[in-house]
Amino acid sequence: MFSRDVNRAGIVPLALTLALTLPLASGAWAGDEPFPDWLVRWEPIPQNPLFRGAGGDSWDARIRERGWILREEDGSYKLWYTGYNVERSPSRFLGLATSSDGRSWVRHPGGPLSAPTWVEDMCVLRHDGRYLMFAEGRDDVAHLLTSEDGLRWQERGPLDVRLADGRPIPPGPYGTPTVLRKDGLWHLLYERGDRGVWLATSADLKVWTNVQDDPVLALGPEPYDSTAVAMNQVIERDGVYYGIYHANAHRPWRDWTTCVARSTDLVHWEKYPGNPIVRNNSSSGIFVDEPGGPVLYTMHPEVRRYRHPGTGDESDHR
Template sequence: MRLIQRNVFLRCSTPLNVFSLIHKTMMKLNTVVIVIVSLCGLMGEALAVRPRLRDRRAAACSPPSQCSSVFRNKNVVSAENVLDEFPEELVDFVPLLDSPVFTGTGTDTWDHSLRERSFILHDGPLWTMWYTGYNKAKGPEKFLGHATSPDGIAWTRSFTQPIHTADWVEDVCVIHHDALYHMFAEGTDDISHRLTSVNGINWISHGPLDIRSVEGVPIESGPYGTPTVFFEHGLWHLYYERKDAAVWLATSRDLQVWTNLQDEPVLRCGPEQYDAYAVAFDQVIRHKGRYYAYYHASDQKEWGRWSTNIATSSDLVHWKKYPRNPVLPANPEQPLQSSGFLVKTPVGYQFYTTHPVVSIFVPRSQHP
């Protein structure tokens, strides 16, 4: 402004000319100011658009590996947070032995072969296993067997005959509560039913489970199998599958009527390939303040092979799958290996898969 004013006064000889020139100069300055303000506005809009474009770009990144390093790092942090919810002792297993610890007899007995989920409790001085046996040559029926072990490794059949023949029993889950054993199992046509026993050997049938919708009406007819039950604070939680398409949750306080907590599944197949075609819970446990569910899954439409997987929840309803599933991938030598669950021991954990043979695993940190 000082240079402009000096040049103005050198060229002007009258006050009128001075005022005229000042007016023209101020008009030019106003134009410059307007241009500058306009440019600032455009820059502001550009800066405002940039985050929106970044948000769209982040949303469009699928899979995350296609994104820039900035977005990949953000996804990695999120994945790491989820991984923190899965302790190594629950997800990193190695075989304890090279061979199964329990199998069907392979001879002309009622339990020539084993079927689906057996169940093991470390209850008292002995370990107890309830298993399902069958002999295809003698018929399709599945019956209940009993075996014991001093260490969970060396097993002995308790009887040469089934301990219960009044019902079709397979895919069993057993809870010992208030001096009574409660068994939940699949029956004929994959309909879940309940049995009870005071000694774990002599069982009384209580018929099919009565499962209702949220509104209190019976659920749609059809199979509801692989019953997996968790008991806490006086409430029984029943997880069941329907044709292995998804897992639902119903609860009960009296073991007579089970009511869906929601009519939508709590765990579905996919979106990853490993569980794209079938899912079913095998066990629900509480560990360090969180809930964990082991479930078997298939990546094939024909269910030609199975894997063992895990999910976690803070409320037993909303489940997050382990990002590194499966914890036990499909075994090429035993593609049907499945129906896995964890048993706590005085020294840690033992993990079993029970279909079509019983194999034992331990957390890698416990392996001798």
């Protein structure tokens, strides 16, 4: 995805976003308004931040960009994240933390996971009994990794993205992958330099072809996302897609925000008039479905959890 340090003084662009269809919790998604209350109204829990860089001489002294949380069938949580320590290495490494409740997290022992290549800004989903990870590699080039257990990952190579006429997209970064499988077809949302979000599709995860060569989510026209946009997740409900994206109003980039948009076809997007939904330099947001309803996390520059003021587990208030 984009490269950004902890202070967000600047970033090297790119984004692809992996779209995830969340199961519906009873009553959590009620309402027919274009931007339902559960989608746009959030408050941070007092325990924040829940997870951050380990500091010191650790390989993951800092974390950054989009991590990914999956809630497993047994109710446990996995958090994949990018760790780095510029005093030790310029590389970005893949880490894992686990949790029983989505609030208290424990790092996987033994250092970074066995991913063979540079990994950051990842999106993870389960398909046919294995994990698929769409992530940025070195120079913000999106690539695919697969795993049977979420610990040992195999590199499957960079994503082959083509223009609508079949020619390769122009050279340069393409990142922040978000992927959705719908009616047997894979849909990929990605960004180039955070200057817009493009949509490509694939039948086999090997070749991705742009639906159109113009971005489906563009900069502006409001100031809050006038210099950067990149999709982080797409969820679907009753034929409507809700996208959560990060945005910036400044250049050099600083003070990232979390925003939402909606679409009925993944091509035409309407931005929420009340954006941003989260400020305070908290970005790279994703939703995680829980028994009480969806919960929002932001991942950069540390992991924070948010609850809807009218729902959620009371432990979020402790």
